Amino acid sequence: MYLKFTVLDNFINPQPLTFLMNFQSLVKVETPRFYLDVAFRRANNKLKLARQKIIKNRFEKSKQLELLRIEIINDSLINSLKNILVSFPSIDSMPKFYNELVKVTLDYPNLKKSLGAVNWCSNKIANFFIIYKNKIKNTKDAGKINQYRREFNGRVSSVLKQITENLRYLEESRRIMKEYPIIKTSLFTAVITGFPNVGKTTLMYKLSGSKPEINSYPFTTRNLNLAFVNNIQLIDAPGALDRFGKMNNIEKQAYLALKYCCDLIIYVIDLTEPYPLDKQLNLLNNLKEYNKDMLIYLSKQDLIDKNKFDEFSKRYNALNIKELSEELFSYSNRIKKHSDKDISSS
Ligand SMILES: Nc1nc2c(ncn2[C@@H]2O[C@H](COP(=O)(O)OP(=O)(O)OP(=O)(O)O)[C@@H](O)[C@H]2O)c(=O)[nH]1
Ligand SMILES: [Mg+2]
Numbered sequence: 369m370y371l372k373f374t375v376l377d378n379f380i381n382p383q384p385l386t387f388l389m390n391f392q393s394l395v396k397v398e399t400p401r402f403y404l405d406v407a408f409r410r411a412n413n414k415l416k417l418a419r420q421k422i423i424k425n426r427f428e429k430s431k432q433l434e435l436l437r438i439e440i441i442n443d444s445l446i447n448s449l450k451n452i453l454v455s456f457p458s459i460d461s462m463p464k465f466y467n468e469l470v471k472v473t474l475d476y477p478n479l480k481k482s483l484g485a486v487n488w489c490s491n492k493i494a495n496f497f498i499i500y501k502n503k504i505k506n507t508k509d510a511g512k513i514n515q516y517r518r519e520f521n522g523r524v525s526s527v528l529k530q531i532t533e534n535l536r537y538l539e540e541s542r543r544i545m546k547e548y549p550i551i552k553t554s555l556f557t558a559v560i561t562g563f564p565n566v567g568k569t570t571l572m573y574k575l576s577g578s579k580p581e582i583n584s585y586p587f588t589t590r591n592l593n594l595a596f597v598n599n600i601q602l603i604d605a606p607g608a609l610d611r612f613g614k615m616n617n618i619e620k621q622a623y624l625a626l627k628y629c630c631d632l633i634i635y636v637i638d639l640t641e642p643y644p645l646d647k648q649l650n651l652l653n654n655l656k657e658y659n660k661d662m663l664i665y666l667s668k669q670d671l672i673d674k675n676k677f678d679e680f681s682k683r684y685n686a687l688n689i690k691e692l693s694e695e696l697f698s699y700s701n702r703i704k705k706h707s708d709k710d711i712s713s714s
Contacts, residue, residue, distance in 0.1 A: 466548065469621065479537070560604050561622065571634070592621050603625050605626065669688055
């Protein structure tokens with residue numbers, strides 16, 4: 369006997385509210401050349417207008433224009449860099465699932481270092497601005513104005529180019545993070561798992577009415593599919609979880625979802641055996657180490673001899689679709705993992 373239903377015991381203490389992470393809003397990270405071009409172009413455009421307005425002697429006019437130029441360049445570059453910094457979420461304060469996901473899918477020290485480099489660069493530019501603003505303001509030599517402006521341009525370009533590799537890595541990280549599933553970590557969550565092709569996605573569809581891709585070949589599902597029904601979050605977690613040593617990104621996500629987001633495992637067994645039954649039972653046994661409540665669902669009832677189905681159901685306490693949905697939805701009545709306020713904000 370594999371199962372022990374102690375559902376309520378785990379949920380006496382509601383979990384702390386966690387926030388919905390949205391990695392779609394991370395801003396694209398560009399190259400230094402891109403940011404410099406934007407800044408210089410912006411300055412040129414503003415200066416065209418300003419040239420017509422300022423009426424003073426030539427020396428003062430030139431001073432004012434170049435001060436304006438370096439100010440616009442400074443503002444534009446610092447804005448671009450600050451946008452990167454604010455758009456990347458604070459990894460240390462993320463829910464555990466995402467925190468771990470970052471650590472297994474990204475080079476975390478490099479990510480931290482790269483964000484630090486962007487901050488460093490932004491401070492350097494702000495510093496150069498103060499230095500060259502004063503130099504231009506205080507000079508009495510018309511020839512020096514352009515020289516200082518060129519020096520300022522050279523120095524900001526140089527510090528930006530020094531963080532080329534950091535910007536490149538941030539963009540690489542952003543692309544990976546954009547693919548992260550948007551899990552509501554405060555909702556009661558059932559993770560549907562089992563061997564490839566056993567009918568996990570079909571089950572999610574049957575339970576929720578959501579329509580992800582379903583195919584007759586294994587490894588169809590390449591992302592964590594999510595669906596919501598009756599305040600229950602369903603996660604269709606693909607990947608043969610028994611190969612812990614050789615997990616790809618999606619298997620890592622499935623593993624972390626089981627470890628950190630899952631309140632209940634729904635394990636799908638397919639008696640038509642696209643994978644031998646002993647392997648399926650072996651994985652079921654391995655899942656015990658997650659220490660979660662578990663329901664076993666027998667898929668493809670229509671393809672299986674009734675006696676075989678009944679005998680297996682009895683032996684392993686396995687459920688058909690009707691029994692499973694009743695059991696699952698009774699959870700939502702018995703268990704309150706969050707307050708109503710949390711649901712609307714999650
Ligand atoms: N006859 C029958 N076919 C089913 C049933 N459930 C799933 N299938 C078929 O089995 C195949 C695999 O189903 P999926 O739901 O994609 O299985 P999966 O476990 O999500 O597969 P992967 O995402 O590739 O791991 C598809 O051809 C489904 O149509 C069922 O209850 N009866
Ligand atoms: Mg699938």
